Amino acid sequence: MSHDIRNTPVSGPPDGAEPATPPLGAGAAGMERVLRRETRPSRAVVSMIAAVLVSVVCGYALLETGVRAIGQPPWLVDPLTAAERVVALPAGIPPLLLGVTGAVVTMAGLFFFLNAVLPGRRARHLFPDRRAAVVVDDEVIAAALARRARMAANVSPEQVMVVVSRNRVVVNVRPTSGIPLRQDTVLEAVRRELQDMHPVPMPDVQLQVATAGVVGA
Amino acid sequence: MNNTPRVLNRILLGIVGIVLLAIGVLLMLLVSVPAVAAWWHGWAGGVLSFWLDLFARTQFPGRQESWLWLVICLVLVVVLGLMVAWVAQQGKGRTNLLVAEEDPGGVPGNVAIGGGVAEQALRAALADRPDLTGVTVAAYAIRGEPALKIRVEPRQGVAPHTLAAEISALVEALDAVIGRRTPVLIRIGSGARSRFGRAERVH
Numbered sequence: 234m235s236h237d238i239r240n241t242p243v244s245g246p247p248d249g250a251e252p253a254t255p256p257l258g259a260g261a262a263g264m265e266r267v268l269r270r271e272t273r274p275s276r277a278v279v280s281m282i283a284a285v286l287v288s289v290v291c292g293y294a295l296l297e298t299g300v301r302a303i304g305q306p307p308w309l310v311d312p313l314t315a316a317e318r319v320v321a322l323p324a325g326i327p328p329l330l331l332g333v334t335g336a337v338v339t340m341a342g343l344f345f346f347l348n349a350v351l352p353g354r355r356a357r358h359l360f361p362d363r364r365a366a367v368v369v370d371d372e373v374i375a376a377a378l379a380r381r382a383r384m385a386a387n388v389s390p391e392q393v394m395v396v397v398s399r400n401r402v403v404v405n406v407r408p409t410s411g412i413p414l415r416q417d418t419v420l421e422a423v424r425r426e427l428q429d430m431h432p433v434p435m436p437d438v439q440l441q442v443a444t445a446g447v448v449g450a
Numbered sequence: 451m452n453n454t455p456r457v458l459n460r461i462l463l464g465i466v467g468i469v470l471l472a473i474g475v476l477l478m479l480l481v482s483v484p485a486v487a488a489w490w491h492g493w494a495g496g497v498l499s500f501w502l503d504l505f506a507r508t509q510f511p512g513r514q515e516s517w518l519w520l521v522i523c524l525v526l527v528v529v530l531g532l533m534v535a536w537v538a539q540q541g542k543g544r545t546n547l548l549v550a551e552e553d554p555g556g557v558p559g560n561v562a563i564g565g566g567v568a569e570q571a572l573r574a575a576l577a578d579r580p581d582l583t584g585v586t587v588a589a590y591a592i593r594g595e596p597a598l599k600i601r602v603e604p605r606q607g608v609a610p611h612t613l614a615a616e617i618s619a620l621v622e623a624l625d626a627v628i629g630r631r632t633p634v635l636i637r638i639g640s641g642a643r644s645r646f647g648r649a650e651r652v653h
Binding site for chain 1: 456
């Protein structure tokens, strides 16, 4: 079990006003597009894998077809023989091998297809800045918040773990055994740090204090 | 920041995925369902005999070989070329020039400032910072307009907003040097060195 403390809208400047916040990506019209692209995955690596896969298959087919076209003996298998074998398919190959091959090909196809269809978001937040567009990895935000929480809670780095997702920051603290943890202080420190960063979108802060303490930390 | 063709990637990946899915499911059905095997014999046999017929009708005059083989070769070469072109599209968009415009002064000619200027200046300015493990600066063309991407990898626990503000100030100084506001993207990320390296000790 652990205690949950959630914060409702962050105390600080009143919501809706946001006067001091400079626009995201100040600088150019094309920057909006850049920011949109920076926060979504491009699928470049998967595309390259697919392209290489198709190229290898086509390359081999080209080799055999070319050899056939100039009337030379085939390298591994003649295209027509291969086609005949494919037509006769359930026969001529162990059913287990065929089934496993089918399963593997299906998995590969599913992988490519889901990569194409599913929406994706990179674990990044945007920061407002006067001059430049700023994109920050959630990992970096989490590390900074963890340091602040650790200093506020006066515990060692291993006792704090922060998880940052798009709309939520979860601060996990394991207090030192025998030393009470002032939850309000920790929460306030993390909230203030987050307020200073002002990431877009602004996540909620949630503090989870483990009931089991760490001995001798 | 780069000009990777994202929609094209999705479309082509979808096509490759659907084709592989169809082949895989067919193979599994051939093993498990006898009715599918019977249907496959009939259908694929028909397709094969159609092609054999086509090959027989397209022989070179007086020779046994069919010129259809050459056509297939050509098609495969085209597909290979398209695949190479697809790979070449990924991550492109780097540019060498930060500024290239006509000099309005009395001397005829153009003024061009290379991206290396910004890169060297920013790298030199950020080189001595102990809270960074890596800095990369690159110029990209966004719809023909040059823009600068600054990627920094801070050590664990460095406050990203203060880091962003400091780099932003450096960029403003660079603006004054170059004499033009280039769009700038600052990306604060984490790499292997910042992840596994020791945290900054002095706060």
